[in-house]
Amino acid sequence: MIAASPTHLTRNRKQTVLIVDNDTALAEAIATTLDIDGLQTIVSHSGEEALALARAFHPDLILLDVMLPERSGIEVCATLKTDPSTSSIPVIFVTAKAEESDRLVGLAAGADEYITKPFSPTELLLVVNEILSGRSEQFSGFRRRGAKIADLAGVADDQLVVFAHEWKELFERERRERWALEEAHQRLGELDRLKAAFLSAVTHELMTPFASIGITLQVLKQGREQLLPDQQEALDNLSDEITNLHRLVNGVVKFAELVNKRREPQPQFVALRDIIPQALQPVLMMARSRGIEFEIVLPVDLPGVYADPDLLSEAIFQMAHNAVKFNVPGGHVWLEPTNPKGWVVIQVRDTG
Structure with a gap:
């Protein structure tokens, strides 16, 4: 592997692969895999740097991540394919997105192949070697389909760059929304934990006094015959009210447990x-x-x-x-x- 610095890059007979991925660990892993297979690799972590390296060293292949800072992989690919000095360099998109719409965007931007994360070293080498072995062809099957899509859509080169830029904005918006959803999910989880803790505390504080009250009432009822009629009636009323209150509190607790899914x-x-x-x-x-x-x-x-x-x-x-x-x-x-x-x-x- 060769560092992404033009002053340290030298040309040799080895086929060179430019790896563009903002995930440093993944980029290093890909580079190691290709190095072992006898390929020379250059690693870049941004779209702007990748464009500069591609123009300066004309690699035999570019492995390009879709989600990049500043300029998306779609936009970088479209720029490469509209620049005469880099348009013939095959591009393989490396991305976690596997929807058909994403594949079509990659096709229209001029990509030659598409590999979806996660992938094995064997799968990576298979795709890379297939593209490198067919380098002499003007277009691979994947790229021909991409050119056909762009032609059918009537997309000019400058329009393709604009189109890629718009897709970059969509990707970034989706990423922001995903982060917002994850943050909201975490907040909801914290609220659920707080509600569970509150319910547990309230249940204990509300239900505990009834035990001592019940014992006291039982003691009073044992001496009920010694009480005056008015006192007996008052004791009976008190017992009824305590029973009703206990039933009411118990109902509230059960409802809260049901709402908070603590009771099925x-x-x-x-x-x-x-x-x-x-x-x-x-x-x-x-x-x-x-x-x-x-x-x-x-x-x-x-x-x-x-x-x-x-x-x-x-x-x-x-x-x-x-x-x-x-x-x-x-x-x-x-x-x-x-x-x-x-x-x-x-x-x-x-x-x-």
């Missing part, structure tokens, strides 16, 4: 005639304490459903709880599941 639904067959009364039990006590009549209509032929029983029970509870909570004193609530057209619909109506 566990669907199974659920008998609605069993789960609805269980879900409504705390709501019915709340309705009685507020003088609200709660009517439940369960059809005899009510089918079961395939759902997560905990989440379904929570949904039924929340609907009924809201109907009672925001109702008027002495109001009315109706809950009736129906089965229209194979679906199960649970309707809740109220006078609130």
Whole structure:
């Protein structure tokens, strides 16, 4: 391998390959592979330098990366092919882009072949040797197709350079957008981690007090018979309110876990005639304490459903709880599941 400095380059009988890639490690690896195969190599990391080296030393082949700083590989190739002093030098595009549109752009710019990253040393040597062995031909098959595309499009030499420049801008815009998307993805990942940490902390802080409150209530209930009637009623009301509050907090935690994908639904067959009364039990006590009549209509032929029983029970509870909570004193609530057209619909109506 020879450094990319004109003062250190000398001509010899070895075939010379100019490697143009801004990835230093990859360029060195390609150069080593070609050196071992008996080729002389020149390495460049920018489009402008590559153009200068190509004009000064007329290499037998140019391996050209599409994504280059300052001037894209497409633009460099178009410039090489419109310059009489370099137009006959075969060009192989080396790129990570493998879309058909990218191949057509390379063809139109005058490339002789296309190799897509990642590639093996064997694949690289095969393509390079095929191009070098056919150097005496005016056009390789790939280049003839490129010339045909350019001719069919009616693209003049100066238009081709402009066309390549526009593609460079598109490549750069795509790269900026990709970086922006990656940065946004990283921010979203960080937000997810923060939400998970917050949810864990809130769950602990909200649920822990209920354990001590529950123990205290159990102790008080053991001496319930020794309390006055008013005190017994107050204890019962306190127990009901604590139960409702615990159910409400637990529902919020479950919903947050579901939204943040910390809990996956566990669907199974659920008998609605069993789960609805269980879900409504705390709501019915709340309705009685507020003088609200709660009517439940369960059809005899009510089918079961395939759902997560905990989440379904929570949904039924929340609907009924809201109907009672925001109702008027002495109001009315109706809950009736129906089965229209194979679906199960649970309707809740109220006078609130």
